[in-house]
Amino acid sequence: MKYELVAGFETHIELATKTKIFCGCTTRFGGEPNSHCCPVCIGLPGTLPKLNRQAVRYAIMAGLATHGEIAKISKMDRKNYCYPDLPKAYQISQLYAPLSIGGYVELSNGRKIRLHHIHIEEDAGKLIHRHGDTYVDYNRGGVPLIEIVSEPDIRSIDEAREYVEKLQQVMRYIGISDCKMQEGSMRCDVNISVRPEGTEKLGTRTEIKNMNSINNIARAMEYEFERQVDLIESGGKVVQETLRYDDATNTTSPMRSKEDAHDYRYFRDPDLVTINVSREEVEEIRASLPELPADKCRRYIDELGIPEKDAQLLTKYRKISEYFDAAREGVKSPKTVSNFIIGQIFRRTETESDKEVFDVSVTPEQLNELVKLLDSGKIRNNLAKSTLEKMLDSGKGALEFISESDMGGLDEETMITLCRQAIEENKKAVEDYRGGKEKALKALLGNVMKNSRGKADAAAAEAKLKEMIG
Amino acid sequence: MGSIEKIHEMLTTKQCSCAELTKSYLKEIEKSNGELNAYVNVTGDEALKTAAIVDEKIASGEQIGMLEGVPMTLKDNLSTKGIETTCCSKILKGYKPIYNATVWDILSKQNAVMLGKTNMDEFAMGSSCETSCFGGAANPFDTGHVSGGSSGGVASAVGANIAPYGLGSDTGGSIRQPASFCGIVGLKPTYGAVSRYGLIAYASSLDQIGPITKTVEDASIVFDAISKYDDRDSTSKGNVGGDTYSKLNNDIKGSKIGIAREYIDGVRDDVKNAVLNAAKVYESLGAEIVYFDLPALKFALPVYYIIACAEASSNLGRYDGIRYGYKTSHYNGTHDMICRTRSEGFGEEVKRRILLGTYVLSAGYYDAYYKKAQNLRGTIIKAFNNAFENCDIILAPTVPMTAFETGHAVSDPIETYLTDICTVPVNIAGLPGVSIPCGFNAKGMPIGMQLIGKSFNEATILNAAYKYQQAAPENFKDTKWGVKL
Secondary structure, eight states: OOEEEEEEEEEEEEOOOSBOSSSSOBOOSOOSTTOSOOTTTTTOTTOOOOOOHHHHHHHHHHHHHTTOEEOSEEOOEEEEOOOTTOTTSEEEEOSSSOSEEOOEEEOTTSOEEEEEEEEEEEOOOEEEEETTEEEEEOTTTTOEEEEEEEOSOBOSHHHHHHHHHHHHHHHHHTTSOOOOGGGTSEEEEEEEEEEETTOOSOOOOEEEEEEOOHHHHHHHHHHHHHHHHHHHHTTOOOOOOEEEEETTTTEEEEOOGGGSOOOOOOEEOTTSOOEEOOHHHHHHHHHHSOOOHHHHHHHHHHHHOOOHHHHHHHHSSHHHHHHHHHHTTTOSOHHHHHHHIIIIIHHHSOSHHHHHHOOOSSOHHHHHHHHHHHHTTSSOHHHHHHHHHHHHHHOOOGGGTOOTGGGGOOOHHHHHHHHHHHHHHTHHHHHHHHTTOGGGHHHHHHHHHHHTTTOSOHHHHHHHHHHHHO | OOHHHHHHHHHHTTSSOHHHHHHHHHHHHHHHHHHHOOEEEEOHHHHHHHHHHHHHHHHTTOOOOTTTTOEEEEETTBOBTTBOOOTTOGGGTTOOOSSOOHHHHHHHHTTOEEEEEEOOSGGGOOSSSTTSTTOOOEETTEEEEEOOSSSHHHHHHHHTTSSSEEEEEOSSSTTHHHHHHTTSEEEEOOTTTSOOTTBOOSSTTTOOEEEEESSHHHHHHHHHHHOOOOTTOTTOOOOTTOOSGGGTTOOOTTOEEEEEHHHHTTSOHHHHHHHHHHHHHHHHTTOEEEEEOOGGGGGHHHHHHHHHHHHHHHHGGGOSSSSSSOOOSSOSHHHHHHHHHHHHHSOHHHHHHHHHHHHHHSTTTTIIIIIHHHHHHHHHHHHHHHHTTTOSEEEEESSSSSOOBTTHHHHOHHHHHHTTTTTHHHHHHTOOEEEEEEEEOTTSOEEEEEEEESTTOHHHHHHHHHHHHHHOGGGSOOOSOSOOO
């Protein structure tokens, strides 16, 4: 029998607010243990939380960017559980009235992964185990999080990957999180079950907790899918449980301790007042959102004639698309700009994180100037290409490398002289060409181009050569 | 003239220095605290330091504020920077806060002279002060009786003149009930009028800080000082109703004072008669007495114990021995350490309420208990709103009886819970209520009555209380103890 994978995600994303969700402490990553703390975030007796409105705003942005409906009234609840990294023995979260309801993330295959809701909550501290002792660092405690809870709409590991990537991309675009999985600013719990293909009824699910890379998610899901299928095939039953994924052994195993007690005794936090979000505020935030990557990608394809694959590359990170938009300002062919970026600049920004930062020595204005020289016919494509390399090496503008004489193009007489010179210096190639080897012309053309220092128009030179030796 | 005004006059007219005054209080504390057990921590050195600052100001001819240089005390659940704050629980022994509660911030900036921290029921859970890990505080009228709870230490100290005034907290009557037992004045302000920041929480949606004083003027002065909006408390609203002191002694002719039959039925005869006599006093002052029914009151006790215990079970989860306070000495791993610390650190009453609260929030019981209690809370609030359409103030007994004999409350917790019947509705509805003495029983123990107002109408109830104090001064009786001003 064939089985279908069914998965839903709970994704925690740390919000990039300057201060924590309920106090004025910095949210900076790292630092001396317990140096980013105050009486409120270490839960000293008598302290009270004060909601950071910027965190609410960021969460609203996340809700709008995923097509959710922002609740007019939402409330904070206490999730009670006892663990040393949680200094109040409860996490302030939202259960009964979350901030954003519904919404979806659309995948490239056209499927929409529906979202159940997005809520805001505080992060916990971290346990550090050393020399047989356990220490607690509360620096991360109280950092604002959103939890994006999807419906069980994911049907394959590829979809899972794309879902996480899309979320990452959107959240980075709107600037509410850096979504760095390795630093824990984005973490996923995956609920996974299997069912015979073609059936509707959901199987019993397991939950794999706290995964910190997309590759691990894929591998853990693959393992867990097979484990569940094997279990069912061999007559067993999947037990609903929480699992931990071990990337060293590529296996999942049941978690103990923290998850033993499942009764969180949620109730409204009496220390915090109702969060009211006016419709005006929602519309103001909606209007302030940047164009989302999916919309931008579609526009590049439809309006600028950029091939789909290239449009995806240009919109993957917000910085790249902003660079592209600035560099294509007033140029005849945006595709040329795109080609320069993808063909040449990307070679200087090889890693994903380089692309995300997109710190390029050539400014978009400098690239724009170069492309405009090309547009006006003052220089040829190959000169532009080699100039861009020099610009990237030096950070200097195009005119540093192109002289007045370079911009004149070639007159007929010079072209004939150069072609003649090429023919004389490459007798063998001329013979080959005449003997039917079309390719031999390339050698002649190369000679002309080289001797013209790139000024010759390749097509015109080729025509002239053919005319002279044909 | 109240104690605070009197002391202010003594200081400004240089009848005595602030240091002399402070020393005489410290001396009286030393003399009587062994018997009263009102103070759990006397902070004499700090008090004298502040007194010296005030004396210097006076000597240099500077004006001093009304509360400046006036000795006082704080209930031991109000956080005081660098000064042990224990909630009278073993689990917080040795805990010295690194920040000040907002109320103490306000008063210490005005150079209030804190004599020390006062006794209370452990984590404010109790009606007799006897659940304190330090043992109970005695009633200054008869030390064989309790001072009441949970702010029993403050009431005992103020009643015994070893503090001119003090701040307590009131979750279900913890200011008004001990004030009633000790024959003094206790104001529970409107929820949100006084910042809770730094008050170690028992039940966050019910807790409110307020003054315990000898006279109504004192309560008014202290309330005006501490009811300020505080950005650190999201539920803080500040003194929406404005200043109360300037409105004392307003005429109450034509005021409507309501008496709910449910509040009078079932209280002991001596208490009932004292309250009805007070109603007569009001009538003689030109107020109109109206009787009405408040059937929703029958829900008040269960609603209170469900909500208070639920919130407490969550608020007290943080005492795990990891960061501060008591920690068990022998354990095997984190889980065991937390279990042992809590088992050894909390007293019986606290454990009982944590268990109750945990139960009512548990999956499968939440709807039947907690959710239902929240709905009924709404019903009670509505019932009060309706009642206030026909009257300006509600007059009621503070407690259905007078102070218990020592040991009585501990032996029967359920019966003791029932004695909160008159005080808890005010907390559930977030209303202001002031308890003032209105007579004595056959044994000479004080009887208290409370005046309940609309939200942020502290000025109205304090004025009515003041009028009564003027008309029936014999009920504001002094005790044999302490400093005679």
